[in-house]
Amino acid sequence: MQTEADVLIIGAGLAGLVAATELADAGKRVLLLDQEPEQNMGGQAFWSLGGLFLVDSPEQRRMGIHDSYELALQDWLGNADFDRPEDTWPRRWAEAYVGWAAGEKRSWLQQAGIKLFPVVGWAERGGYGARGPGNSVPRFHVAWGTGTGVVAPFAQRVREAVAKGLLVLKFRHRVTELTVSNGVVVGARGEILEPSAAPRGEKTSRLMVKEFSFRSQAVIVTAGGLGANHELVRKNWPARLGGAPKHMLSGVPEHVDGLMLGITEAAGGHLINQDRMWHYTEGIQNWNPIWGNHGIRILPGPSSLWLDARGNRLPGPLYPGFDTLGTLKHLRQTGHDYSWFVLTQKIIRHEFALSGSEQNPDLTNKSWRQTLGRAFGKGAPAPVEAFKQHGVDFVVRDTLADLVRGMNDLTGEQLIDFQTLEREIIARDQQLDNKFSKDGQITAIRGARNYFGDKLIRTAKPHKLLDPTKGPLIAVRLHIITRKSLGGLKTDLSSRVLGPDGQPVPGLYAAGEVAGFGGGGMHGYRALEGTFLGGCLFSGRIAGRAAAQAVQ
Numbered sequence: 001m002q003t004e005a006d007v008l009i010i011g012a013g014l015a016g017l018v019a020a021t022e023l024a025d026a027g028k029r030v031l032l033l034d035q036e037p038e039q040n041m042g043g044q045a046f047w048s049l050g051g052l053f054l055v056d057s058p059e060q061r062r063m064g065i066h067d068s069y070e071l072a073l074q075d076w077l078g079n080a081d082f083d084r085p086e087d088t089w090p091r092r093w094a095e096a097y098v099g100w101a102a103g104e105k106r107s108w109l110q111q112a113g114i115k116l117f118p119v120v121g122w123a124e125r126g127g128y129g130a131r132g133p134g135n136s137v138p139r140f141h142v143a144w145g146t147g148t149g150v151v152a153p154f155a156q157r158v159r160e161a162v163a164k165g166l167l168v169l170k171f172r173h174r175v176t177e178l179t180v181s182n183g184v185v186v187g188a189r190g191e192i193l194e195p196s197a198a199p200r201g202e203k204t205s206r207l208m209v210k211e212f213s214f215r216s217q218a219v220i221v222t223a224g225g226l227g228a229n230h231e232l233v234r235k236n237w238p239a240r241l242g243g244a245p246k247h248m249l250s251g252v253p254e255h256v257d258g259l260m261l262g263i264t265e266a267a268g269g270h271l272i273n274q275d276r277m278w279h280y281t282e283g284i285q286n287w288n289p290i291w292g293n294h295g296i297r298i299l300p301g302p303s304s305l306w307l308d309a310r311g312n313r314l315p316g317p318l319y320p321g322f323d324t325l326g327t328l329k330h331l332r333q334t335g336h337d338y339s340w341f342v343l344t345q346k347i348i349r350h351e352f353a354l355s356g357s358e359q360n361p362d363l364t365n366k367s368w369r370q371t372l373g374r375a376f377g378k379g380a381p382a383p384v385e386a387f388k389q390h391g392v393d394f395v396v397r398d399t400l401a402d403l404v405r406g407m408n409d410l411t412g413e414q415l416i417d418f419q420t421l422e423r424e425i426i427a428r429d430q431q432l433d434n435k436f437s438k439d440g441q442i443t444a445i446r447g448a449r450n451y452f453g454d455k456l457i458r459t460a461k462p463h464k465l466l467d468p469t470k471g472p473l474i475a476v477r478l479h480i481i482t483r484k485s486l487g488g489l490k491t492d493l494s495s496r497v498l499g500p501d502g503q504p505v506p507g508l509y510a511a512g513e514v515a516g517f518g519g520g521g522m523h524g525y526r527a528l529e530g531t532f533l534g535g536c537l538f539s540g541r542i543a544g545r546a547a548a549q550a551v552q
Contacts, residue, residue, distance in 0.1 A: 005031035005168070006551040008188060008216035010175050010260060012036075013043025014533060015512025015540035016222035017154040022544025024161035028551060031214055032158070032167060033188070035174035036204060036255050037196045041155055043224055044252050045533055047201065048147030049299070049355050050363070051123070051140050052109070052116070053530035055102035059120050063453055065137050069102040072139070079124070079133040080524020086272045092493055093519035097531075097538055105534065113153045115144040117363060117371075119453045123529035124324065125302075127317025127444070133526050134323065138453060140530040146357040146364045150533055172196065173212055175260065178219060178267035178508070185267055185507035187215040201253045201290040217551040218507045220543050221269075221489065221497070222536075225513040226258025227251060227279075227482040228291070236485075238275035241325075242332030249283045249295025251355075251483040260514060264489055268505040269497040273487025273521035281327050281339060282320070283481025287390040295481040296359060296387075301351025301458045302445050304343040304476075305428065305465065309336035311416040313424055316440035320351075325526050328480070339478045340407065340416075342425070346470040348388065349380040350460035359383045374457045393477040400425065400466065403473045410477060429464035484513060484532055490520035495543035509547050511539035518542075 007023050009016045012034035023030045034040070054060070055072040076098050082091050109116075120141055126134015143149045161167035172193040179187040191208040198204050226232045228250045237244035265271050283295040300320035307313055308331060318327045320341070331339050343351075354360070360383070362370030379385060388394050395406035404418040431437040437446075445462050448454040463470050489497050489510040495518075496504040516522060517535025 003216060004214045005029045005216045007031070007218045007220060007547045008033065008214055009220045009222060010188060011043070011222035011224060011512070011514070012041050012169070012171070013222060013224050013512060013536065014045035014151055014154065015536040015543070016220070017042065017151070017158055018537055018540030019220050019222060019511055019544035019547070020167060021154055021157040021161065022541055023548050024157070024164070024166045026548035027166070028548050030161070030167040031170060031216060033170045033173040033175060035193065036171065037198065038169065038171045039200045040255070042151035044256060045147045045536060046151050047356050047358065048533060049357065049360060050143035050146035050150050051121070051530035051533065052143060053101050053139050053528060053534050054106055054141050055098065055139065057106055057141065059116055059118055059141060060138065062118070063120055063138070065120065067137050067139065069098060071136055072102060073098045074131070075134065075136050076528060078131050079526040079528055081133070081526070082524050084273070086490065086520070087524070089490060089492060089498070089519035090273070090516065090521040090524065093522035094524070096493060097518065097522055097535065100538055101534065114150055117142040117144050119457060121458065122448070122451060122454060123321065124527070125322045127319070127322050135528055138451060139528070142363060144363065145366050146360055147533065148357045148364055149366070175263065178263060179213070179215070180267050183506060185219050185505060187213065188219060189213045203254045203292060218509060218547045220509040220511060220547055221260055221264050221514055222510070222512045222540065222543070223260035223514050224256050225252070225485040226256065226261065227484065228254045228256040229258045230482065232258045233277070233482055236274045236277070238277070241329045245332070245337045245480045247337045247479065248279070249285060249479045249481040250291065250293045251280070251283065251295050251297060251481045253291040258485070261488065264497065264508070264510065264514070267508065268499045269508065269510070270490045270500045271488065271520070272490050273516060274485070276486040276521055276523070276525055278324070278484040278486050278523070278527050279328065280324060280481045280483055281331055281478055283479040284387065284391055284393045284476065285479070287387060287392065295479060297355040297481055297483070298476070298478070299353040299355055300341070301347070301454070301460065302441070302448050303347045303351055303460050303462070304341040305425065307340040307342060308334045309338055309340070309411070309413070309415055310334070311421050317444070319441045319444055322444070337480060338411070341476040341478060342403070342465065343474050343476070344463070344465055344470040345472055345474065346463060347460045348384060348474055351458060352380060352384045354383055354387070388474065393479070395475040396472050398468070398472050400473060403475055407475050425465050429466055432462055432464055484527070486516055486523045486525070486527065487521045488514050488516035491515045491518065493542070494546040495539055496546065509543045511543035512536045515539060
C-alpha cells in the first residue's frame with residue numbers, strides 16, 4: 001500500500017495543530033484527520049477562556065508577584081500528589097512542563113503571535129498549608145483573544161502548510177482502527193462521514209458514506225478527552241470521590257467522546273490514571289446552548305457563601321476558587337448532585353466571570369474599551385447579567401425569606417430552612433464589624449484584596465450579605481460539569497506511546513488530553529489551572545518534533 005504521508009495526525013484540536021505545524025516546519029508530509037467538519041478546527045481549545053500557566057513572567061513581576069521555578073514545582077508536586085508506580089513518566093513530564101513554563105514558554109508564545117492580558121489571575125488557591133495543593137501566587141495568564149486567540153496562529157500556519165503542499169486536511173474522517181503491521185503502527189482505517197454544515201460545537205451526523213484507509217510512517221493521536229461521554233466518565237469515576245453523579249452537565253461538545261483511547265489501547269498503547277479527572281462543581285445550565293446538555297462554569301471570586309443542597313455551609317478551605325477536587329469530594333458525600341452560591345448584586349458584579357471564549361466577548365474580541373468595564377462598569381458583564389435574567393439556575397429576590405422560597409421552589413425539594421440559613425448569614429455578617437475575624441472565608445477575602453489584581457477585578461469589598469444597599473440577593477444552583485480527564489495514554493518525554501511493558505509502541509505518538517497532557521497524567525490528582533492549553537501546546541510541540549526526527 002502506498003504511503004500517503006510521513007506522519008498521520010488524528011485530531012485537529014490544539015495539540016494536533018501544534019504537532020502539524022512542527023512537522024510542516026521540518027518539511028514533512030502531514031495528513032491531519034478529524035471526525036468533525038472544518039468549522040470545528042481547534043477543538044475544545046477554541047471554546048476556552050485561554051488560561052495559560054506561566055512562572056516568573058513579566059506580567060507577574062509588574063504586579064509585584066515573586067515567583068520561581070522552585071516555588072511552582074513545589075506547588076505542582078503538592079497538587080499532583082504522585083503516589084503510584086506508574087507516575088514515573090507523569091512526574092518527569094510535570095518537571096519538564098514547569099521548567100518550560102518558567103523558561104521558554106512565554107517567548108515561544110510571543111513568537112507565535114499570542115499576547116497576554118496584563119492582569120494575572122489567581123486560580124486554585126489551596127488553603128491547606130505551604131506544601132499542600134494550590135497556587136502560592138497568581139499564575140493564571142489569560143490570552144488576549146481567549147482560546148480563539150491561542151488557536152488562531154496555529155490554524156493559520158496549518159493552512160499555510162496546506163497551500164505549500166506539505167499538509168492535507170481530511171475532515172469528517174472518523175478513525176475506528178489504528179493499522180498495525182509486525183508490531184508497528186503504520187496508519188489508520190475508519191469511516192468517512194457525510195458532510196455537515198452544522199455550526200461549530202453543534203452535534204453532527206454519524207452517517208457513514210464510505211470507508212478510508214491511510215498509511216504513514218508514524219501516527220500521532222491528539223483526539224482529546226472524554227468529557228461528553230458520561231458513560232465513560234461514570235465508568236472511570238473514582239470511589240475516593242464518592243458515587244458518580246446521576247446528573248451532570250457537559251462542559252465540552254458532544255464529539256468529545258473518548259473513543260480514541262480504547263482504539264489506541266487496542267493498537268498496543270497503555271492507559272493509566274483513568275480515574276483521575278477534572279470536573280467542576282460550579283456548573284450552570286446554558287440558557288442559550290450550543291451542544292447537548294451544555295453547561296457553563298462560573299469562575300468565582302472568593303466571596304459567595306457556598307452551601308450544600310440542604311443549606312449547610314461548606315467547611316474551610318472549600319471557598320469559591322480554592323480547591324476544585326476537595327469541593328467535589330465533599331459534595332459527593334452529601335447525597336445530592338447540586339449545591340448553591342448565595343451572594344449579592346455587588347458580589348456578582350465584581351466577582352463572577354464565565355468560562356469560555358463566547359462568554360467573554362471583551363477579551364475574545366480584544367476590546368480594551370469593553371474590558372475596562374470589568375473594573376469600572378456599573379453592572380456585571382453582559383453575559384453574566386444575561387444568565388442572571390434568563391438562566392434557570394438563578395434566583396433573585398430582595399429578601400432572604402423570598403430567596404429561600406425561590407430556592408426551594410426551584411428544586412422542589414424544600415431542603416433549605418430559612419431560620420437556619422438566616423442564623424448562618426447573620427453570624428457571618430457580624431464578623432465584618434471589625435478588621436479581624438475568626439471566619440476563615442472573610443480572612444481569605446481580605447487576603448485576596450491584598451493582591452491588586454483581585455482588588456481591581458476579582459474580589460468585592462467585604463460587606464454584609466443582608467445589607468439591602470448591596471442587593472438584591474442572588475442564589476445560584478450549581479451542577480457538576482464535566483471537563484477534563486487527567487489520565488490517558490502513557491508516553492515518554494518524546495511523546496512516544498508506551499505499551500504495558502513500558503516500551504515504546506513503534507510508530508505511535510500521543511499528545512494533549514488523550515495523553516493526560518503528557519506522560520499519561522502530568523497533573524496527578526489536581527490541576528493548578530491554566531495548564532490544559534499549555535499541556536496541549538507543550539506535548540503537541542514535543543510530539544511533532546520527535547516524529548519529524550524519526551521519519552525519513
